[in-house]
Amino acid sequence: xxQNVAALIPEAALAAxxxxxxxxxxxxxxxxxxxxxxxxAGACLIGLAATTVSIAADRPELVxxxxxxxxxxxxxxxxxxFAALLLVICLSIDTVHAHKRESxxxxxxxxxxxxxxxxxxxxxxxxxxxxxxxxxxxxxxxxGFAKDHLATEAALKYYLIGALLSVLMLAGVTLxxxxxxTTGYSxxxxxxxxxxxxxxxxxxxxxYAGLLFKIGGVPAQFWVPDAVDGTPPPVAAYLTTLPKIGGxxxxxxxxxxxxxxxxxxxxxxxxxxxxASMTLGNLAAFHQTSVKRLLGYSTISQVGYLLIxxxxxxxxxLAQQSLLFYLAAYTVTNLGAFxxxxxxxxxxxxxxxxxxxxxRxxxxxxxVVCLLGLVGTPPTxxxxxxxxxxxxxxxxxxxxxxxxxxANTIASLxxxxxxxxxxxxxxxxxxxxxxxxxxxxxxALAAYTxxxxxxxxxxxxxxxxxxxxxxxx
Amino acid sequence: MLTAITxxxxxxxxxxxxxxxxxxxxxxxxxWIVTATVDLALVVVVWTxxxxxxxxxxxxxxxxxxxxxxxxxxxxxxxxxxxxxxxCVLFLAVAVYSLRETRRVRSYVAVFLFLQxxxxxxxxxxxxxxxFLFFDLAIVAMFFVIAGWGHGRRARAAALKFFLYTFTGSxxxxxxxxxxxxxxxxxxFDIVAxxxxxxxxxxxxxxxxxxxxxxxxxAIKTPTVPVHTWLPPAHTDAPAAGSAILxxxxxxxxxxxxxxxxxxxxxxxxxRYAIVLVxxxxxxxxxxxxxxxxxxxxxxxxAYTSVNHLGYVVLAVGxxxxxxxxxxxxxxxxxxxxxxxxxxxxxxxxxxxxxAGVLYARRRRYDMSAFSGLAAKTPLFAGxxxxxxxxxxxxxxxxxxxxxxxxxxxxxxxxxxxTGIALLGILITAALLVWALQRVFLGPLRIPDAPGAAxxxxxxxxxxxxxxxxxxxxxxxxxxxxxxxxDVIEPASRTLVDLVAx
Numbered sequence: 001x002x003q004n005v006a007a008l009i010p011e012a013a014l015a016a017x018x019x020x021x022x023x024x025x026x027x028x029x030x031x032x033x034x035x036x037x038x039x040x041a042g043a044c045l046i047g048l049a050a051t052t053v054s055i056a057a058d059r060p061e062l063v064x065x066x067x068x069x070x071x072x073x074x075x076x077x078x079x080x081x082f083a084a085l086l087l088v089i090c091l092s093i094d095t096v097h098a099h100k101r102e103s104x105x106x107x108x109x110x111x112x113x114x115x116x117x118x119x120x121x122x123x124x125x126x127x128x129x130x131x132x133x134x135x136x137x138x139x140x141x142x143x144g145f146a147k148d149h150l151a152t153e154a155a156l157k158y159y160l161i162g163a164l165l166s167v168l169m170l171a172g173v174t175l176x177x178x179x180x181x182t183t184g185y186s187x188x189x190x191x192x193x194x195x196x197x198x199x200x201x202x203x204x205x206x207x208y209a210g211l212l213f214k215i216g217g218v219p220a221q222f223w224v225p226d227a228v229d230g231t232p233p234p235v236a237a238y239l240t241t242l243p244k245i246g247g248x249x250x251x252x253x254x255x256x257x258x259x260x261x262x263x264x265x266x267x268x269x270x271x272x273x274x275x276a277s278m279t280l281g282n283l284a285a286f287h288q289t290s291v292k293r294l295l296g297y298s299t300i301s302q303v304g305y306l307l308i309x310x311x312x313x314x315x316x317x318l319a320q321q322s323l324l325f326y327l328a329a330y331t332v333t334n335l336g337a338f339x340x341x342x343x344x345x346x347x348x349x350x351x352x353x354x355x356x357x358x359x360r361x362x363x364x365x366x367x368v369v370c371l372l373g374l375v376g377t378p379p380t381x382x383x384x385x386x387x388x389x390x391x392x393x394x395x396x397x398x399x400x401x402x403x404x405x406x407a408n409t410i411a412s413l414x415x416x417x418x419x420x421x422x423x424x425x426x427x428x429x430x431x432x433x434x435x436x437x438x439x440x441x442x443x444a445l446a447a448y449t450x451x452x453x454x455x456x457x458x459x460x461x462x463x464x465x466x467x468x469x470x471x472x473x
Numbered sequence: 474m475l476t477a478i479t480x481x482x483x484x485x486x487x488x489x490x491x492x493x494x495x496x497x498x499x500x501x502x503x504x505w506i507v508t509a510t511v512d513l514a515l516v517v518v519v520w521t522x523x524x525x526x527x528x529x530x531x532x533x534x535x536x537x538x539x540x541x542x543x544x545x546x547x548x549x550x551x552x553x554x555x556x557x558x559x560x561c562v563l564f565l566a567v568a569v570y571s572l573r574e575t576r577r578v579r580s581y582v583a584v585f586l587f588l589q590x591x592x593x594x595x596x597x598x599x600x601x602x603x604x605f606l607f608f609d610l611a612i613v614a615m616f617f618v619i620a621g622w623g624h625g626r627r628a629r630a631a632a633l634k635f636f637l638y639t640f641t642g643s644x645x646x647x648x649x650x651x652x653x654x655x656x657x658x659x660x661x662f663d664i665v666a667x668x669x670x671x672x673x674x675x676x677x678x679x680x681x682x683x684x685x686x687x688x689x690x691x692a693i694k695t696p697t698v699p700v701h702t703w704l705p706p707a708h709t710d711a712p713a714a715g716s717a718i719l720x721x722x723x724x725x726x727x728x729x730x731x732x733x734x735x736x737x738x739x740x741x742x743x744x745r746y747a748i749v750l751v752x753x754x755x756x757x758x759x760x761x762x763x764x765x766x767x768x769x770x771x772x773x774x775x776a777y778t779s780v781n782h783l784g785y786v787v788l789a790v791g792x793x794x795x796x797x798x799x800x801x802x803x804x805x806x807x808x809x810x811x812x813x814x815x816x817x818x819x820x821x822x823x824x825x826x827x828x829a830g831v832l833y834a835r836r837r838r839y840d841m842s843a844f845s846g847l848a849a850k851t852p853l854f855a856g857x858x859x860x861x862x863x864x865x866x867x868x869x870x871x872x873x874x875x876x877x878x879x880x881x882x883x884x885x886x887x888x889x890x891x892t893g894i895a896l897l898g899i900l901i902t903a904a905l906l907v908w909a910l911q912r913v914f915l916g917p918l919r920i921p922d923a924p925g926a927a928x929x930x931x932x933x934x935x936x937x938x939x940x941x942x943x944x945x946x947x948x949x950x951x952x953x954x955x956x957x958x959x960d961v962i963e964p965a966s967r968t969l970v971d972l973v974a975x
Contacts, residue, residue, distance in 0.1 A: 384538065
């Protein structure tokens with residue numbers, strides 16, 4: 001029985017930072033709550049270091065009664081989560097610094113990210129559900145962080161949908177347990193081969209329902225636009241990236257480890273969900289004028305592309321590396337776009353961005369890289385991700401899905417350009433207030449870092465892709 | 474060497490952006506001119522060292538994303554070297570022409586330098602993904618040129634249409650590329666390896682789908698009828714320099730894709746569907762000519778003649794895929810003519826678009842009915858335009874004749890009917906260009922007033938003259954002594970014809 005605690009140093013560091021931060025935050029004066037932020041950033045660095053050691057050691061293992069897997073996917077997921085968390089911290093400083101609930105903000109962030117890490121490594125349905133709850137519950141609080149009517153509405157909606165789908169997910173776990181008499185993935189795989197099909201199908205449906213809520217995919221996407229629009233940009237940035245990392249890797253692991261022998265045609269289910277997500281997300285984004293809502297819908301469509309990799313999990317050898325690389329690429333690119341939004345908190349509509357290229361050429365460049373990156377223009381990282389995902393889809397026999405994804409990519413170009421074009425127009429003369437007032441230096445730093453990252457990750461994808469390969473345990 | 478040629482402009486673009494915004498406008502343009510000259514000089518060195526019979530030269534291959542079968546692989550052969558050269562010539566001419574540009578010159582120069590890198594990159598790329606990367610970035614850069622320096626509000630709509638349309642094409646291309654790479658064992662995007670492997674041989678249905686995706690992608694870029702509708706607005710509303718590059722270089726990416734990718738890698742499917750290309754080519758020739766005839770806008774008219782001229786190229790590559798009733802020599806002639814036409818069209822149409830820019834710079838309009846009798850007032854402008862127009866309609870002595878003659882001779886053996894119809898296209902373009910010359914330059918003098926423009930209507934400025942005459946001189950050189958060009962192209966087109974016939 002492997003109870004190797006040292007294998008969980010990254011998760012433990014983040015959890016410890018949350019607990020210490022909670023206690024310390026209660027005693028720290030308001031102006032010195034940045035200590036909690038520093039603590040969290042330190043935990044991220046420890047996590048990155050420990051993950052690097054784990055990658056270098058290259059000893060995939062299952063720990064704690066096979067409930068948690070330490071393998072290539074977990075380590076890649078950890079790297080993405082910690083790097084993304086650092087970026088989120090950086091882009092939130094300008095918004096929450098010296099806020100009366102600053103330490104709560106970071107503690108909730110840390111707790112939820114711990115849940116994401118649990119989802120990434122979960123190799124047991126109960127672990128999966130625990131990770132799901134740990135990710136969700138702190139974010140209910142985060143969504144309501146602003147405490148105004150928009151935030152309240154968003155939080156309520158988010159909470160109700162989340163609560164409903166968590167019940168469905170628990171029911172799904174129960175059904176799969178009934179079908180396979182076990183909750184561990186490795187034992188479920190043979191057991192599901194001759195389990196009653198309706199039971200297994202309903203169970204799979206339930207588990208996927210919960211994960212869809214986490215990743216904001218159709219049909220559990222209703223909370224996304226409201227939550228993104230109603231919350232401060234840092235929270236929106238967090239909500240639309242980190243839980244997706246956990247949810248998608250978890251979905252992939254379930255599909256790849258527990259379901260291959262099942263007679264249920266779950267790849268088709270995932271493919272249909274992918275098609276629906278990318279298409280509906282794109283169609284809804286078309287006529288948005290609020291930049292946050294636009295980004296919110298864009299994340300729904302991105303989930304669609306990512307789900308393609310889940311659909312071909314067992315049908316193409318490229319699925320895993322395409323999923324993990326796309327996740328990393330999407331994370332850094334999406335955070336870059338949100339960092340620009342966080343840096344210009346008064347520019348809430350597309351038209352407010354007029355004059356940006358003239359006033360802030362570098363920030364406009366970041367916007368170009370990130371938005372064209374989300375489209376998938378080479379040589380940005382998402383392009384390589386899309387290339388991998390499309391290749392995996394065709395390789396896995398889902399050519400129609402790849403064609404649909406291409407069609408959607410073209411459609412998405414339309415609304416991303418609708419945002420980019422005003423940024424390169426001269427500012428109107430009759431503005432009463434200047435919407436391009438910056439929030440502070442930190443969000444700009446986050447934007448520049450993420451923009452550069454979105455470009456560099458694409459250029460060095462040859463070095464990054466091997467990290468995403470490697471068998472699951 | 475090729476890497477240096479490709480990325481030199483990009484490096485200079487980065488340096489230009491670091492320079493102070495307050496530096497003199499002319500300084501930026503001069504930096505651009507020097508860069509373009511150096512680049513051209515390097516290409517001339519490559520040209521002199523290049524051995525036409527030796528296949529792909531100056532190769533450089535570095536692993537980039539080995540897990541995905543993607544590499545940084547560049548090189549030139551007789552098909553790409555002339556296009557690299559014409560790209561560098563055009564950018565130099567456009568740089569000289571741009572000495573009179575006054576709007577946000579620093580960004581203008583930076584965007585064009587970036588565009589030069591990606592344009593050269595497309596032609597030297599020997600990896601499908603590298604090709605796609607440059608192909609796509611050229612669209613992005615051109616979008617900014619049209620949206621940023623185009624004519625007024627309409628320019629943004631035109632830019633958006635251009636972007637959406639050609640981006641659609643590029644993604645169709647990407648699907649086709651993925652299809653090719655997956656068919657090869659091991660999966661690779663390397664053009665040379667794929668050409669050797671002939672990966673889809675024997676899988677007819679699959680090959681047809683891949684060719685469809687690639688063909689649609691390239692046809693949009695070329696553009697051929699019926700997917701040409703993005704071209705006229707993009708040209709009309711782009712600045713003159715942008716139009717010259719768009720017509721002279723970017724359109725060639727489509728036709729170049731046929732000879733570099735579609736023909737050698739998909740020979741079987743190409744032969745089977747060559748007739749489709751022939752038909753599309755002939756329709757483009759006739760339709761482009763007829764619609765150009767109906768235009769009153771000088772620039773729009775030239776834009777439609779591009780559809781006509783590139784129709785010949787499509788006809789030629791289609792004819793080169795028809796084996797029945799032809800010998801290798803005729804097919805080789807057709808391919809050589811196609812590549813020569815790409816070079817010739819780049820020079821002549823580039824010059825014509827710059828001349829249209831001359832008109833716009835003086836009166837902010839292009840409609841031919843507003844002008845009359847300009848020859849008396851501006852003899853230089855009239856003379857240069859006449860040479861360019863006659864060259865464009867294919868008069869012997871200029872490059873257009875050499876190209877079209879080879880295409881028609883090479884295609885006649887296998888596609889007599891199509892070639893006969895296409896011949897009519899020359900008649901149409903001749904009529905419309907001569908008619909346009911007559912309307913604008915002959916007759917009583919009439920110059921419209923333009924709000925905000927100076928009352929004077931000066932003849933060509935030195936920078937305009939040098940830029941345009943240089944292009945025409947090169948077209949003349951090819952027209953009179955074509956061997957220096959044909960010696961480079963012919964061995965490569967022989968190789969290509971053999972590849973298609975295998």
